Amino acid sequence: MIEIRGLEKFFGNLQVLKGVDLDVRKGEVLSIIGASGSGKSTLLYCINGLEPIQKGSIKVDGTDVHAKSTNINHLRQKMGMVFQQWNSFPHLTALENVALAPKIVKGMSKAQARDIAAKQLEHVGLGDKLDAYPSALSGGQQQRLAIARALAMEPTYMLFDEATSALDPELVGEVLDAMRLLAQEGMTMICVTHEMGFARDVSDRVAFVHEGIIEEIDTPTEIFGAPKSDLLKKFLSNIR
Amino acid sequence: MEPTISFFSGFQLSDLWYLAEAAWRTLLISACAIAIGTTLGAVFGWMLYEGKLAATLTLNPILDVFRSVPLIIQLVLFYNFAPIIGLNLDPFMSGVVILSIYCASLVANVARGGMEAVGKPMRRAARSLGMSYWQDLRHVVLPIGGRAVFPSWVGVALGVMKDSALVSVLGYIELLKASQILVTRTQEPLLILTIAGAFYFALSYPISRYAAALEQRWST
Numbered sequence: 001m002i003e004i005r006g007l008e009k010f011f012g013n014l015q016v017l018k019g020v021d022l023d024v025r026k027g028e029v030l031s032i033i034g035a036s037g038s039g040k041s042t043l044l045y046c047i048n049g050l051e052p053i054q055k056g057s058i059k060v061d062g063t064d065v066h067a068k069s070t071n072i073n074h075l076r077q078k079m080g081m082v083f084q085q086w087n088s089f090p091h092l093t094a095l096e097n098v099a100l101a102p103k104i105v106k107g108m109s110k111a112q113a114r115d116i117a118a119k120q121l122e123h124v125g126l127g128d129k130l131d132a133y134p135s136a137l138s139g140g141q142q143q144r145l146a147i148a149r150a151l152a153m154e155p156t157y158m159l160f161d162e163a164t165s166a167l168d169p170e171l172v173g174e175v176l177d178a179m180r181l182l183a184q185e186g187m188t189m190i191c192v193t194h195e196m197g198f199a200r201d202v203s204d205r206v207a208f209v210h211e212g213i214i215e216e217i218d219t220p221t222e223i224f225g226a227p228k229s230d231l232l233k234k235f236l237s238n239i240r
Numbered sequence: 241m242e243p244t245i246s247f248f249s250g251f252q253l254s255d256l257w258y259l260a261e262a263a264w265r266t267l268l269i270s271a272c273a274i275a276i277g278t279t280l281g282a283v284f285g286w287m288l289y290e291g292k293l294a295a296t297l298t299l300n301p302i303l304d305v306f307r308s309v310p311l312i313i314q315l316v317l318f319y320n321f322a323p324i325i326g327l328n329l330d331p332f333m334s335g336v337v338i339l340s341i342y343c344a345s346l347v348a349n350v351a352r353g354g355m356e357a358v359g360k361p362m363r364r365a366a367r368s369l370g371m372s373y374w375q376d377l378r379h380v381v382l383p384i385g386g387r388a389v390f391p392s393w394v395g396v397a398l399g400v401m402k403d404s405a406l407v408s409v410l411g412y413i414e415l416l417k418a419s420q421i422l423v424t425r426t427q428e429p430l431l432i433l434t435i436a437g438a439f440y441f442a443l444s445y446p447i448s449r450y451a452a453a454l455e456q457r458w459s460t
Contacts, residue, residue: 105369
């Protein structure tokens with residue numbers, strides 16, 4: 001379970017998160033929607049400890065992410081993260097990309113790590129690309145590679161930061177399919193997304209973030225069918 | 241008629257061996273300086289990259305001095321003044337020290353450039369997988385950044401090898417010093433210097449070919 005209480009985050013003098021409270025249960029798929037610059041990506045970075053926070057707390061399975069005593073490298077193994085830019089390691093093949101972290105972070109043997117990597121690549125539909133270098137893969141394939149790379153650490157939670165925003169339109173589908181599959185398998189997911197169709201179909205809950213606070217959070221049916229706040233109504237009317 | 245004693249004698253085959261030995265010493269001093277200088281330079285580059293302001297204010301001016309003062313002046317100054325602080329180094333060691341620092345001051349900027357070539361998103365992705373700072377540095381930044389600046393580094397290394405000729409002013413008999421000795425004896429500068437040049441070429445060319453082959457392999 002991820003518990004966020006009174007989270008505030010500043011970049012210099014600019015406050016990007018203004019008191020966020022949020023619980024994410026195991027097995028839940030939560031989509032976060034909102035305009036660019038509303039702080040939704042920053043929220044993910046804070047959950048993964050990639051950005052320091054100024055106030056409040058984030059606990060993952062009871063462990064405070066930002067406490068000095070927390071071994072953040074250890075805690076991050078519970079949280080796979082997929083970024084807008086896929087960031088494949090260009091000097092490694094697809095298989096080596098995925099096997100690297102299990103090998104050096106978890107200390108697995110080379111054979112073990114390769115087995116897991118092959119399995120995860122198969123899972124995202126890249127079973128025939130094990131020995132390909134990222135430069136030979138399309139954006140969609142590289143993003144699926146990034147998903148496999150995160151999954152290879154066998155995380156409890158998956159965080160997606162606009163995983164399809166940097167993709168050509170025709171490549172969005174294959175990545176969303178991989179994410180759908182994960183959701184169906186019961187993975188706990190937090191997805192910052194601009195894909196309203198995905199948010200509506202796959203999520204258990206949708207959070208609408210506006211200027212650093214969660215303006216509205218509810219089931220997709222309520223959020224998309226009966227939005228309460230004017231800001232959300234305006235946001236939805238703008239994207240349709 | 242008494243035969244006149246001549247200080248001069250023509251070029252002999254044994255002189256070629258003499259030059260080959262000197263070329264070996266050029267290779268030796270260069271290899272030592274490049275190895276030490278690259279290691280030091282990588283550390284300096286990392287300090288410049290991470291330390292930001294503090295390192296820029298302290299380390300950068302020092303490296304600037306070593307980069308801008310002509311190597312020959314550094315060598316003579318160090319060789320003659322190091323004994324004052326109790327460092328009695330022979331010409332070889334003095335040469336290694338100064339060439340290493342010179343090499344390090346050049347490599348520092350190359351190394352920093354390499355680290356900057358690996359963007360923050362890439363490093364965040366590595367860290368998000370649970371890699372520690374050092375694991376990220378070793379397994380992501382080093383191979384990616386290293387390849388990005390490898391051609392510049394080869395340039396620095398070959399430059400240091402050629403600049404090692406300046407250690408001859410300290411009396412270390414490397415390729416250039418050996419050639420000068422032979423020129424004095426044979427009075428055949430054109431021939432000797434051509435042979436010396438060929439030796440330098442024979443040392444650098446395989447390195448630059450090998451480097452090019454590596455780059456080719458990485459780019460596929």
